[in-house]
Amino acid sequence: MKVNRRKLLTMLGISPALVAEARGEHASAFFWPLHHREPKTAKAAAPGAQKIEVLNPRGTPPPITLIPMAPRLASLDGKTVYLVSDGFPGADLFLGQVANWFKKNMPSVNTEYRLKAGGFADDDPKLNAELKAKANAVIMAIGH
Amino acid sequence: MGIPAAPIVTIAFKDLALSNAAKRGMPLQRISFTPHPVWGKTEDQMYAYLEGNDPVSGKPFMKEVIDVLTKPLSAEEQKTGTTTPSVGPPTFADAPDNLQQYFLDNGMTDFMPIILPTQEKVDAMLKGTSHKPNEAVGKMTPAQGAFPAWSYNVRQVAVNAAMAGAPPEYFPTILAIASTGISALFSSTNSLVSAAVINGPVRDKLQMNSGIGAMGPFNQANAVIGRAWTLMSKNLDGGGVAGETYMGSQGNIINYNNLIIPENEKDSPWPPFHVQKGFKPDESIISFFFGFGIQQGQGGRGLGVKPVPHFHEAMSYNVAPFASMFGALFLLDPLVAHGLVDLGYKTKEQLADWLQKNTKVTVRDVRSMLFSMLPRGPEAAQLTDDSVIPKWPSTDAYNFVVVGGQTNPYHQLANMSYRVSVSIDKWA
Numbered sequence: 001m002k003v004n005r006r007k008l009l010t011m012l013g014i015s016p017a018l019v020a021e022a023r024g025e026h027a028s029a030f031f032w033p034l035h036h037r038e039p040k041t042a043k044a045a046a047p048g049a050q051k052i053e054v055l056n057p058r059g060t061p062p063p064i065t066l067i068p069m070a071p072r073l074a075s076l077d078g079k080t081v082y083l084v085s086d087g088f089p090g091a092d093l094f095l096g097q098v099a100n101w102f103k104k105n106m107p108s109v110n111t112e113y114r115l116k117a118g119g120f121a122d123d124d125p126k127l128n129a130e131l132k133a134k135a136n137a138v139i140m141a142i143g144h
Numbered sequence: 145m146g147i148p149a150a151p152i153v154t155i156a157f158k159d160l161a162l163s164n165a166a167k168r169g170m171p172l173q174r175i176s177f178t179p180h181p182v183w184g185k186t187e188d189q190m191y192a193y194l195e196g197n198d199p200v201s202g203k204p205f206m207k208e209v210i211d212v213l214t215k216p217l218s219a220e221e222q223k224t225g226t227t228t229p230s231v232g233p234p235t236f237a238d239a240p241d242n243l244q245q246y247f248l249d250n251g252m253t254d255f256m257p258i259i260l261p262t263q264e265k266v267d268a269m270l271k272g273t274s275h276k277p278n279e280a281v282g283k284m285t286p287a288q289g290a291f292p293a294w295s296y297n298v299r300q301v302a303v304n305a306a307m308a309g310a311p312p313e314y315f316p317t318i319l320a321i322a323s324t325g326i327s328a329l330f331s332s333t334n335s336l337v338s339a340a341v342i343n344g345p346v347r348d349k350l351q352m353n354s355g356i357g358a359m360g361p362f363n364q365a366n367a368v369i370g371r372a373w374t375l376m377s378k379n380l381d382g383g384g385v386a387g388e389t390y391m392g393s394q395g396n397i398i399n400y401n402n403l404i405i406p407e408n409e410k411d412s413p414w415p416p417f418h419v420q421k422g423f424k425p426d427e428s429i430i431s432f433f434f435g436f437g438i439q440q441g442q443g444g445r446g447l448g449v450k451p452v453p454h455f456h457e458a459m460s461y462n463v464a465p466f467a468s469m470f471g472a473l474f475l476l477d478p479l480v481a482h483g484l485v486d487l488g489y490k491t492k493e494q495l496a497d498w499l500q501k502n503t504k505v506t507v508r509d510v511r512s513m514l515f516s517m518l519p520r521g522p523e524a525a526q527l528t529d530d531s532v533i534p535k536w537p538s539t540d541a542y543n544f545v546v547v548g549g550q551t552n553p554y555h556q557l558a559n560m561s562y563r564v565s566v567s568i569d570k571w572a
Contacts, residue, residue, distance in 0.1 A: 045239030057303040058231035059294035059380035067169040068222040090183035097190045121289025137213045141152040
């Protein structure tokens, strides 16, 4: 199964054609969940079968406020890129290899490793302040 | 923050990452993917990920990461505004068999047949509470902080209760569950489970089973209330979608209808669980636990001691390997509880105190275990690998519920932590 990004983008007023991987995804009656199998209810009811009406059991999702992406850099040359671990096992070692990759392939890039405090979904105001003051860009990883 | 960011996610979490970014307002967020997993791989293997291609886009991985940070933004990527997602029409009309299939195909069931929630059945359910159909009940999310919480009212809960097959008299208990916002299908890779301990008069009113087979499929209220919790955890918060809002690697059979545990108050030598938490005996209360799961305790050290088995030793022995991020919930047959009283544990508190003092592990063991935490603070600096420390620092980690039909002095134990207790009476 694939995420139905096409439906989601349409819902948000964005052209699905912008996302190449949306091609070939099938339609669903709902935007939520994004996973689904092709509904089979298009088949004809058995002769004499009576139609009944039932209620939708879904809760009410909150409105979505679109967040524009931050401006991009012209290049990473001479820039400081913070490598931020979300705390999942292996993220520290993986980001260490990202730092090695930059050292080997783009030595003008300065990297700084940080572990985000708290659980994976927690905010880290202290780190956020440091990023705002010192980072030109952030690479965040990774989750298992 | 105004700083360009490149999120990197392993391929196993692709759907979760893409859909959650959209739900949080960034439907075109640039995300790069590595093979899965990263955890457990050598540094050379991780470096090979960087030198390889993104398995989703097929592009060289690090080139893509750099593009994420430097490629100019499209107009769509800078779009602002607000939109309200749709969850479909308020009602569906079709032949009953087609509706069963429709609910199943759209992820609204536990993959077993449901009771179709007609207006008539939902209206009957609403008679089980004094609360108005449009009254707000709560908010639920598959994982706090990770997914946006959905809201729901009494009517929306009633639809799910009807689908589970609940008679109206079960509805206050189901509303009490819904009011906590606790999803039974927590979106963790750990295949976590939930339990609810029920105390007070509601157990008798609903003819719940706290005796023989209490935790098995032998009682309508025990089964249906638990099933309603799972259906609510799918429908009221968009949860339980494997690969998107549910990531439990293996899943857990307990998630079908959860651990619903009416305490056997009549046969227990101790005050019931809700009284321990400060409620009155005649209040109907539901208390929630959350953690890794449940296992039998028959293999523990000390159970062969005669004439009274050393249940406390077995309990201590069995929980020592537990992950310390959750505590211990002991489910004791009344015969075990009375045996513990005979051994000198006149109260649950005395038993918790003994277990906290005598259940110990070495620092070496803790360091080698997943999800186990070492003490913090100045004293932690003095610890060596051979230091012996309490399994859990507080007696709060040890909880006891008496349940079972006294066919044998057995107990089960769950690596689960207590969360909260709420009133069922409030929702009558």
